[in-house]
Amino acid sequence: MARSELQTRRMDAVRAWSTFVEHGDEAEPLVRPEILHSWTRSEAAISTDVREAPLADESETAAFWRGSPLQTAVERVEAELRRTAEDGDLVVAVTDPQTRILWTYGGRVMRRKAETVNFVAGGRWDDQSVGTNALDLATRLDAPAMVFSAEHYAPIVHNWVCWAAPVHDPVTGAQLGVIDLSTTWDRTHPIGLATARVMARLIEAAMPSGHHGAGLLDEGAEPGLSMRLLGTAETWLDGQRLLLNRRQTEVLALLAMHPEGLSLEHLHALVYGDQAVTLSTLKAEVSHLRSALGGQLSSRPYRLMMPVATDVDLVLDLLRSGRVAAAVDAYGGDLLPGTNSPALTELAEYVAVAVREALLADPQPDAVVRYVERAPYDTEVVEVCLARLAGTPHPAVPLLKGRLAAARQ
Structure with a gap:
């Protein structure tokens, strides 16, 4: 873009920002809806005179990075990321799902600029911490995002342009974080957003084989069955993902929660309650599961014949030992949201209340x-x-x- 065109665009952005700061919603016709929404969120959380992003605990950030599959992927493509940063005098950053920066590399000029505002490992760049920016938009919208000059809420980065794209687990589709490319506004280029997308795909392609999502539950660490049930529904057997329908996952979850085994009638009551569903229907689901598990599901009673690990057990064990922060890390959300199994609905309430009460106490x-x-x-x-x-x-x-x-x- 011609410099005169960029200068006009910058003045328009400054005018919209000033209108918002002084008159609020009068800025609506002057700015993109996602920017206005983020400005509103930012205004409720911080002032415009914020000087730098807050920093998370250094050792905690380092520990998360060491345990993240993103570290392996970034190391594999680091030469390409560094070359991109140096060639374009960019600062490149990779974040976790909470928009905390885990890794950065900068060209000579941008590296110094980044350090002055804590655009460094440990910096929290969600809009509630430091105002509207591309990293936050890409994280919350789960889509590539660009923020130009005064579209940033905080004046400390009004001289920047940022392009960010989410990075997903190639197996589960879960968002692992974002990659961001930032430079000064006058170096804006139409290819910036496309480059961020390419860098995100590059990292995804470099993910370690056998990885199935971030978290404290390591699906491939030991042989046996591993289930992630909080906020999602994912199951692996000996490191291989099983493709199960919703009801089969519920049946398997209940068997995992009852290692002593369940009779057909008891399992039916836990799964269906008083729904008018025949025993034959449940038998068919169990038969499919037995096949998927390589026969490792016994009858009379129905019982799993392999080691089993679930994130539900992990969260409850951490709470019992007083490790509240670790329990929250492992807590992905409600247990199988939308389930109509009475037993799983009750368990979901128990886990949610247990986590909540632990936080109220500590x-x-x-x-x-x-x-x-x-x-x-x-x-x-x-x-x-x-x-x-x-x-x-x-x-x-x-x-x-x-x-x-x-x-x-």
Whole structure:
């Protein structure tokens, strides 16, 4: 783009931003809807005079990066990422799903600029921490995003242009984070967003084989059955993913929760309750499962004949040992959302309440921030945590206040 055209675009962005800061919704016709929405979110959480992004705990960030499949993938394509950064004088960043930067590399000029605003490993770049930016938009919208100049909420990055694209697990489709490319606004180029997409695909293609999603439950670590049931429904046998329908997953989950085994009638009651479903229908589901499990499902009673690990057991074990933050990390959300199995509905309530009560009793700020991403309307947990932090400059405070404001709208 010609410099004069870029300067006009920059002035338009500054005009829209100034209108929003001074007159709020009067900026609506001047800016893209996703930018206006993010400005509104940002305004509720931070002031425009924010000087830098808050930093997460350094050792916690490093530990997460070491345990992330993203580290392996980035290391495999690091030469390409570095070359892109150097050739375009960009700063390249890779984040986790909460928009915390895990890895960066910058060209000579942009590296220095990035350091002054904590665009570094550990920097929290969600819009509740540092205002509207491409990393946050790509994370929340799960789509490539560009933010130009004063489309950023915080003036500290009004001289930047950023392109970001989400990075997904190639097997499960789960979002693992985003990759962002940033430089100064006057170096804006139409190919920027496409380059971010290409870099994201490059990282996805470099994921370690056998990886099935991030988290504390390692599906391929030991032989046996591994089930992720909180917020999703994924099952592996000896490291290989099983393709099961919803009802088969529910049956298998109940068998996993009852290692002593279940009779046909008891299993039927747990799965269907008082629904008018025949025993033959359940037998057919069990028969399919037996085949998928290579025959490792016995009859009379129905019982799994291999080691079993679930994220439900992991979360409850962590809570029992008082490791609340680790339990929240492992808690992906509601157990099999939408299930109509009475037994699983009851278990879902038990796990959700257990996590919530643990946080109310011990509202660790970083754990609460992660929890409210999964339970955004649980204002009581946020309020208890903010009360505990009253008068302290903890970096979680603006995040939690922003979340509280958003939940009350």
